[in-house]
Amino acid sequence: MTKPTKPPGGSPPSGFRPSVPAPTPGPAPKAVATAALRAEHAELLRMLNGLAERLEKLHEQTTLDQFSMAREVLDFVKRRVAPHARAEEYTLYPAADWAAGEGSKVSETARFEHQLVMRRCEALEKEIAAGSPPGRLMHLSYGILGLIAAHFAVTDEVILPYLDKAFDAARFEKEVLTPLRVERSAKR
16 A cells, blocks of 8 residues: 655645545536536435435334325325426437437336336335335335436436537527426426
């Protein structure tokens, strides 16, 4: 193991971290077409993480509060995630498949993840109706939230880069995000 090196002249300045290189001046990072969608995903993840933190104490709650917390997961999916997923399938995924090239099926995994989330939600609904113990409710709730978090990682790290290469921000807003927002707000 090598020792961190000190800058010439003796002791390191305060805040010196040898493992983190100093920033070098250069061009500003290129704005990506999907920045607004990435920000929406970040907001949904912030909400998801807040819900997950509350779930950590599910086993300490009264029985009624346990069921209420499990229902809160289902409500989060129904009100926030499902409309977003429906809109992704309507506008984002066709655009991503187009951007990835003729015959691409880059969005298939993400579409399947939507189905997995819904299956887990159905299982949680059944467990709530059956009066299941908190461990089972917690397991299913975390499973749902974990799938959603993984889905956003796949979308942001695998699918959106194709769109960033194929669209500029204005065109992405017009052809993908605006229709996505309209579809997401549609009552179904």
